[in-house]
Amino acid sequence: MTPPPDITGKETGPVAAKNRAGSTVAKAFKGAKAALRQNHGLLSASLHSIDSAAFWFIALERCCKQQLDLGRRETKTPGRK
Numbered sequence: 001m002t003p004p005p006d007i008t009g010k011e012t013g014p015v016a017a018k019n020r021a022g023s024t025v026a027k028a029f030k031g032a033k034a035a036l037r038q039n040h041g042l043l044s045a046s047l048h049s050i051d052s053a054a055f056w057f058i059a060l061e062r063c064c065k066q067q068l069d070l071g072r073r074e075t076k077t078p079g080r081k
Helices: 019-028 050-076
Strands: 034-037 041-044
Touching (some): 019 034, 041 050
Antiparallel strands (some): 034 041
C-alpha cells in the first residue's frame, strides 16, 4: 500500500474559501482514494459512492491509529534508550 499524498499546496489558511484551493485538493486526488492534508487531517473521495469514500476514510484512520500506537509502544519499551 502506497502512502496517501500530502496535498498541502500553496493555498493554506484557516478556511479554504477560494475555488482554486478546492481545485488544488481535487487535482491531488487524481488516482488516490485518500489523502493527508497537513494541519487539517484526513480526506477521502470516491467516484462510486459515499459508502466507498467512508470505507477508505475509516481504513486510513485505522492505519494512522496503528502507526501512532506503534510509536508510543516503541517509546515505552523497557531497556530502550
